[in-house]
Amino acid sequence: MTGLSEQLGEWLADFTVQEDAEPWLQEIRAAAFMRFVELGFPTTHDEEWRFTNVAPIARTNFRNILSPASAIPNAARKYLAKYASSLDQPFVALNTAFLNGVTVHQVPAGAVVEQPIEINHHVARQPGPPAVHPRALIVVGADAHCTIVESYSGEGRYFTNAVTEIVAGDRSVIDHYKIQRESPDAFHIATLAAQLGRSSNFTTHAISLGGALVRNDVNVVMSEGTEATLNGLYIVNGTQHVDNHTSIDHAKPHGTSHELYKGILDGRASAVFNGRVIVRKDAQKTDSKQTNKNLVLSDDAVIDTKPELQILADDVRCTHGATIGQLDAESLFYMQSRGIGKEQARRLLTYAFAQDVIDRIQVADLREQLEKFLFEKFHEHAH
Amino acid sequence: MALLEIKDLHATVGDREILKGIDLTVQAGEVHAIMGPNGSGKSTLAQVLAGRELYTVTGGSVTYLGKDLLELSPEDRARAGIFLAFQYPVEIPGVSNMYFLKAALNTVRKSQGLEELDAFDFLTLVRDKMTLMNMDQTLLNRPVNTGFSGGEKKRNEIFQMAVLEPKLAVLDETDSGLDIDALKLVAHGVNTLRSPERSMIVVTHYQRLLDYIVPDFVHVLSGGRIVKSGGKELALELEKEGYAGLGIEDEDEVVSV
Numbered sequence: 001m002t003g004l005s006e007q008l009g010e011w012l013a014d015f016t017v018q019e020d021a022e023p024w025l026q027e028i029r030a031a032a033f034m035r036f037v038e039l040g041f042p043t044t045h046d047e048e049w050r051f052t053n054v055a056p057i058a059r060t061n062f063r064n065i066l067s068p069a070s071a072i073p074n075a076a077r078k079y080l081a082k083y084a085s086s087l088d089q090p091f092v093a094l095n096t097a098f099l100n101g102v103t104v105h106q107v108p109a110g111a112v113v114e115q116p117i118e119i120n121h122h123v124a125r126q127p128g129p130p131a132v133h134p135r136a137l138i139v140v141g142a143d144a145h146c147t148i149v150e151s152y153s154g155e156g157r158y159f160t161n162a163v164t165e166i167v168a169g170d171r172s173v174i175d176h177y178k179i180q181r182e183s184p185d186a187f188h189i190a191t192l193a194a195q196l197g198r199s200s201n202f203t204t205h206a207i208s209l210g211g212a213l214v215r216n217d218v219n220v221v222m223s224e225g226t227e228a229t230l231n232g233l234y235i236v237n238g239t240q241h242v243d244n245h246t247s248i249d250h251a252k253p254h255g256t257s258h259e260l261y262k263g264i265l266d267g268r269a270s271a272v273f274n275g276r277v278i279v280r281k282d283a284q285k286t287d288s289k290q291t292n293k294n295l296v297l298s299d300d301a302v303i304d305t306k307p308e309l310q311i312l313a314d315d316v317r318c319t320h321g322a323t324i325g326q327l328d329a330e331s332l333f334y335m336q337s338r339g340i341g342k343e344q345a346r347r348l349l350t351y352a353f354a355q356d357v358i359d360r361i362q363v364a365d366l367r368e369q370l371e372k373f374l375f376e377k378f379h380e381h382a383h
Numbered sequence: 384m385a386l387l388e389i390k391d392l393h394a395t396v397g398d399r400e401i402l403k404g405i406d407l408t409v410q411a412g413e414v415h416a417i418m419g420p421n422g423s424g425k426s427t428l429a430q431v432l433a434g435r436e437l438y439t440v441t442g443g444s445v446t447y448l449g450k451d452l453l454e455l456s457p458e459d460r461a462r463a464g465i466f467l468a469f470q471y472p473v474e475i476p477g478v479s480n481m482y483f484l485k486a487a488l489n490t491v492r493k494s495q496g497l498e499e500l501d502a503f504d505f506l507t508l509v510r511d512k513m514t515l516m517n518m519d520q521t522l523l524n525r526p527v528n529t530g531f532s533g534g535e536k537k538r539n540e541i542f543q544m545a546v547l548e549p550k551l552a553v554l555d556e557t558d559s560g561l562d563i564d565a566l567k568l569v570a571h572g573v574n575t576l577r578s579p580e581r582s583m584i585v586v587t588h589y590q591r592l593l594d595y596i597v598p599d600f601v602h603v604l605s606g607g608r609i610v611k612s613g614g615k616e617l618a619l620e621l622e623k624e625g626y627a628g629l630g631i632e633d634e635d636e637v638v639s640v
């Protein structure tokens with residue numbers, strides 16, 4: 001038999017030993033698994049996965065660990081698996097096939113939730129290696145305000161395959177964070193799918209610090225007058241690989257999207273940024289700005305950055321820009337000429353590069369935590 | 384012992400020789416003006432003294448307090464008391480002026496065996512010096528030189544000098560781009576810092592700055608060499624006669640860095 005069916009065989013075995021869920025859920029699972037079997041793991045021949053080779057995941061015989069079953073409220077059922085698509089995304093299909101427990105948060109219309117909604121996933125060291133499929137569904141009612149903080153961490157070798165779906169009601173205001181600090185040996189694939197209502201305001205921050213092989217997909221679909229802000233920061237070293245694919249679908253007129261992704265690459269690390277912006281035919285007056293900036297600290301680090309604009313409307317403003325650079329020699333000399341050592345100057349400038357993404361973090365605790373983490377990281381790095 | 388002794392200094396950028404044998408001795412407390420047309424090597428000399436790697440010293444020597452200056456890294460020169468006021472101060476977004484200057488002061492203090500200052504002591508120290516340069520304290524919280532006007536940048540350079548208290552200050556065209564009020568303010572700051580222990584090399588294109596910072600010596604640089612030296616009256620002579628009066632043409636070879 002082919003290698004592919006061998007790879008799928010292990011997943012099939014794990015899939016079939018799962019206890020059946022309630023019929024409505026089992027139906028979703030089964031359809032997703034069928035789709036996963038049809039799609040298989042992506043290869044670098046797939047345009048969406050050109051620079052990210054998931055063979056190390058496909059080759060590993062993981063032990064699937066299901067999230068504990070949770071009651072899924074009736075009101076939330078109609079949203080589950082409607083936005084993250086199993087049809088063309090194999091890892092979403094795989095997550096959905098092993099869907100058991102779902103973290104569900106429903107924010108009632110008009111509510112203002114001050115305290116951040118925290119969703120923490122930690123994979124403890126265990127034999128296996130384990131594969132986990134965290135799933136979250138957040139339904140925010142019209143005019144509601146909330147903050148969501150997802151964080152991922154763990155020990156040893158494992159595979160996190162996460163899917164989060166967010167449904168933003170009309171005029172809702174959502175500030176979302178995903179802090180990825182997986183172990184250095186972990187695989188991390190995550191998809192965020194957000195369906196944004198009329199005049200809603202959605203901000204998401206993707207902070208990628210850990211993991212050996214990381215892929216983040218952020219897919220947002222806008223309505224009329226929606227404002228979406230996508231911020232990202234990735235810091236990679238050693239042989240880490242992180243791939244950020246974003247897609248902003250301006251489906252309706254008067255939408256605004258701002259995107260700022262920044263990366264710091266060192267060692268033999270590699271990173272990918274692919275920013276798709278779709279402006280549909282009737283999405284007139286769309287205003288979209290995309291920026292990807294990369295600071296490359298070593299000769300062996302590699303970055304592939306690509307804007308992907310599909311503009312079908314004619315009265316729009318869409319800009320994009322990408323930069324890849326080293327630390328500025330003049331800035332280094334200026335600092336040195338004031339007595340600051342070269343290594344300290346490099347650290348300060350590296351830290352400063354990440355500063356504007358960190359500054360956009362509204363949750364004070366989180367911002368301070370990250371500032372401290374980064375400060376220590378660059379401090380260690382210099383010695 | 385002279386504070387600074389430059390002998391037959393040659394320096395290149397790429398394969399072009401810019402300094403072609405500079406000789407200059409600066410004693411403690413002296414103020415030397417270096418004048419010269421564009422492309423004469425004034426700024427190169429200033430940058431070579433501060434240790435800019437862009438330039439390669441191909442011959443001669445620079446002795447500072449009896450030691451070989453050229454062997455020191457830029458940061459070690461700063462720690463030993465050399466300060467360069469940049470012609471074009473560099474903007475550093477993301478690093479606050481306060482953090483930058485405190486880090487600088489503390490590394491300099493540490494190398495001199497002094498205790499590092501905490502934020503409170505640092506603020507106490509800089510408050511007077513900000514007043515001296517007529518600088519608003521909010522500038523401390525802004526990123527280094529980012530969004531500063533030309534005048535603010537130059538004042539910030541002299542403010543940094545006042546905080547770091549160097550033994551040898553090299554001012555590279557600190558007057559360029561300043562209106563007369565800003566020029567007076569900068570000159571006042573510099574004059575306040577004059578002392579028998581502090582020497583200065585003031586690099587300038589025009590004589591005007593020297594009305595406010597009166598030098599002990601004036602040197603005219605042309606073609607990478609000092610072609611004429613004298614007292615402060617040499618600057619006045621240059622004002623009347625121009626460089627052409629000395630038989631010097633503007634050199635077009637302006638080095639871009």
